[in-house]
Amino acid sequence: MSDAAILSCSGLTIGYRNQKTIVKEVATDLNLHLDRGEVVCLIGPNGSGKSTLIRTLTGIQPPLDGEVRLCNRRIEEYGPEERATTLSVVLTGQIQAGYLTAFDIVALGRFPYTNWAGKLTESDRAIVYSALASVGAADLSGRFIHEMSDGERQKVMIARALAQEPELMVLDEPTAFLDLPHKIETMRILRQVARKNKKAILLSTHDLNTAIRCADQLWIIDREGTLVAGTPEDLVLSGIFGSAFAIEGVCFDTRRGEFSIPVDHRGTFTLTAPEESVERIWTLYALERIGYAPAGEAEAGIHVMVTKDSLRTRWHVRHSCGERECGSIRELIEWLSTTEGDEN
Numbered sequence: 143m144s145d146a147a148i149l150s151c152s153g154l155t156i157g158y159r160n161q162k163t164i165v166k167e168v169a170t171d172l173n174l175h176l177d178r179g180e181v182v183c184l185i186g187p188n189g190s191g192k193s194t195l196i197r198t199l200t201g202i203q204p205p206l207d208g209e210v211r212l213c214n215r216r217i218e219e220y221g222p223e224e225r226a227t228t229l230s231v232v233l234t235g236q237i238q239a240g241y242l243t244a245f246d247i248v249a250l251g252r253f254p255y256t257n258w259a260g261k262l263t264e265s266d267r268a269i270v271y272s273a274l275a276s277v278g279a280a281d282l283s284g285r286f287i288h289e290m291s292d293g294e295r296q297k298v299m300i301a302r303a304l305a306q307e308p309e310l311m312v313l314d315e316p317t318a319f320l321d322l323p324h325k326i327e328t329m330r331i332l333r334q335v336a337r338k339n340k341k342a343i344l345l346s347t348h349d350l351n352t353a354i355r356c357a358d359q360l361w362i363i364d365r366e367g368t369l370v371a372g373t374p375e376d377l378v379l380s381g382i383f384g385s386a387f388a389i390e391g392v393c394f395d396t397r398r399g400e401f402s403i404p405v406d407h408r409g410t411f412t413l414t415a416p417e418e419s420v421e422r423i424w425t426l427y428a429l430e431r432i433g434y435a436p437a438g439e440a441e442a443g444i445h446v447m448v449t450k451d452s453l454r455t456r457w458h459v460r461h462s463c464g465e466r467e468c469g470s471i472r473e474l475i476e477w478l479s480t481t482e483g484d485e486n
Contacts, residue, residue, distance in 0.1 A: 147175040147176065148177065148309050152211075154172040154174075157194065159206065169194075171208075172208070176310070179341070183346070183353035184345065185346070186362060186363035186364060187365055190365050191367060193314065213228060227308065230304075230308040230312070232316060244282040244287060251304070277300050277304070279297040293327065296324070300328070310342045314345070315348070317349055405432065406433050409435075411429050412439055429446070444478065459478070
């Protein structure tokens with residue numbers, strides 16, 4: 143375990159115990175650690191136990207066995223106020239905060255540090271403004287929360303967690319209500335907070351593609367409660383995604399690092415285009431999307447060459463039944479559709 147570990151658990155069993163002491167184990171013998179300055183994404187299918195694990199790691203729910211340590215102390219040793227200055231939690235759910243401004247929301251993060259009246263000092267106010275600036279929301283400080291977009295609200299909630307000045311930030315589905323650009327922006331903000339502010343960040347997410355590209359570590363839990371931890375690239379190469387998220391009709395593409403829908407095989411192709419050009423990449427994706435697989439020159443049914451000058455890009459396609467010059471990928475696909483079945 144790293145000396146920089148902010149959160150760790152050993153021999154941890156998570157689950158539920160009812161009033162008759164009947165136990166339901168969700169996952170057993172978990173041994174994990176999260177270091178300062180690191181972003182860890184917890185991923186897994188619905189019902190795999192992600193929320194149960196987060197509640198246990200944050201002390202909201204007791205473990206069935208084993209221990210959780212926060213800054214090298216058992217988490218149950220922390221009192222409420224001390225825990226609030228060491229750990230901040232952002233839960234899933236739309237924000238219903240009436241007529242509070244962004245500043246008011248973020249200022250709630252200073253509650254563990256204020257007196258009984260909740261009065262902010264000049265130092266508290268400076269921390270609130272700094273937290274807003276850290277997430278790119280300084281211009282939102284005077285706006286009412288109900289007037290903001292989902293992406294703006296999420297920035298404010300991250301700033302509120304940051305204003306607590308915790309060692310560890312835990313976020314449950316922070317990108318759940320966001321469109322793709324704002325999902326990526328939120329992940330960028332969290333990475334920046336981890337690096338610049340030396341925070342440890344744990345978040346659960348269903349956005350697997352973004353998690354693979356943004357996390358320092360992935361914790362993958364499957365429906366049987368088996369949890370595997372590692373760097374995203376190692377886990378992709380290990381094939382764990384295919385087994386953890388096995389769904390009929392969906393497969394994980396280890397080359398692209400994303401899930402895709404299998405397509406019917408239509409033929410084979412070769413592609414000649416400037417190396418590393420975006421035209422080459424997206425032509426390749428388009429041909430694979432409609433069912434063509436790359437092959438050697440002799441075996442290929444169609445041959446596509448991409449040429450580009452300062453004025454335009456052209457796609458030259460050669461097929462056993464003829465040749466065609468196309469002005470777009472769409473035109474290329476439409477022409478191939480008219481020749482389907484003739485390439486072999």
